[in-house]
Amino acid sequence: MFPIGGYPVMLLGALGVGAALVVLAVLAGRWMRWLSAWSVAGLLWSLAVIALVTLIPAQGAPGIVPAEGRLDSCSWDIGGPAPDGFWIFESGQRLLNTLLFVPSGVLVVLAATRLRGVWPWLLVPLGVVALAAYSIGIEAVQLWLARIDRACDVTDVIDNVTGALIGVVAGVGGVAVARVLRSHP
Template identity: 60%
Template sequence: MFPFGGVEVMLLGALVAAVVCAVGAVLVRRRTGWSWAISLWLLVWSVVVIGLVTLIPANGAPGIVPVEGRLEECSWDIGGPAPDGFWIFSGGQRLLNAVIFVPSGALLVMVVARWPRAAIVLAPLGLAALVGYSVGIEFTQLALARIDRACDVTDMIDNATGAAVGTLLGVPLAFVLRPWKRSTVER
């Protein structure tokens, strides 16, 4: 049996991760400045939260998933049987799958913008890493039937779309916040 689950566990995990990331930002900021330190640790936090939301059973511990109920492969039905939405938020699950990756994409650009010349290569590599993370999550959902989640190629496409939108939004955000600069107040 999967020993835990539910929204409360997700929220507790997000809170613990937030505290750890806040401490990390405080420790890093002296060397890098607040803008970049916060961007880095918010990126780490957003990736952790994605893992929590997608790999912890949403409705508590599901117990035993019978072999007959376990999928043997990912659903390749694009646009497939996605439910109407996660009960916490309004809107379709497909929109939520995209939206959850937007902050990570934007924060990725903020982090790599510290090195403007390398960012041209690092941003697409980071985007590819976020897409790989999504694929890894979906295959983990397939392998671990006890978490009562389903592997779906539509989720991968929606997650990749959200990460790409976030990356595009991160470019003007980086020019506004300029994480490569340290303010005189921070020095």
Template identity: 60%
Template structure:
């Protein structure tokens, strides 16, 4: 029996994740500057929110999921049947599966762009987001008690959302300019040496 679930539990867990992400950002701000640390904290929060939205039952605690009622394999029916919408975002489960990965892809670019290695880090990060999606689906398959189903279509939708997010992040680079986020300056530092 899975003892928790529902929108209230999801919102509570996301709020806790937001507090943890804010604490991590505050710890990193002194070394990397508050702008970059805030982007990193938001990236952590987006990853935690994905986990909560995909691994906590949306309609309350499902109780007992019988062995006969669970799948023993992932569905390979690409674009197959999916549940109708979700309470936050109408338009179907597939749209939500895509949208939930967009912020992570966007923030990945903005966090990585601070360093010259971003041209390597961003593709590796995108691969890591795809791996995160696969891990979520495998968890849904193995943990029948959360009453979720493993579906390859979800992975495709998740990766599509991450790619859209990366493209949005690239488009935002000239506006956000994360490469300018340096260390916090101190009053003892000469003005000429500040960026």
């Protein structure tokens, strides 16, 4: 039996991880600029929230999910059937999958452009690749762990990467606007 699940567990997990990362950001702010520390902490928090939302059973502890009842491979039915929604996003699972990765995309750009001594325009594409790999990893875990009552679907990866790219575009735009505003008093 998978012992935990449901939205309250996801929310408590997000709050707990958030509190730990606030402490980390404050401590990191002692040796790096505060915006850098907060953007890295925010990126880590967004990744933790993604893991909580995608790897904890949504409807509570599902009990026993027999191995015979689960899929042996990922669904390759692009745009295929998806659940009707999530407790906050009633418009559909695909929208949630996209929106879930937007903050991570924005924070990849912010973290990459705030760190000294690195090339942000090399780190941003690497960040997108890392977010895509993270999405693939989540889908693999969903496939391998039948007990969490989740399904592996290539459509989820497409939606997640789309969200990350939307976030990156928004982040690049935000950084460009901020630089223009700083250069004009």
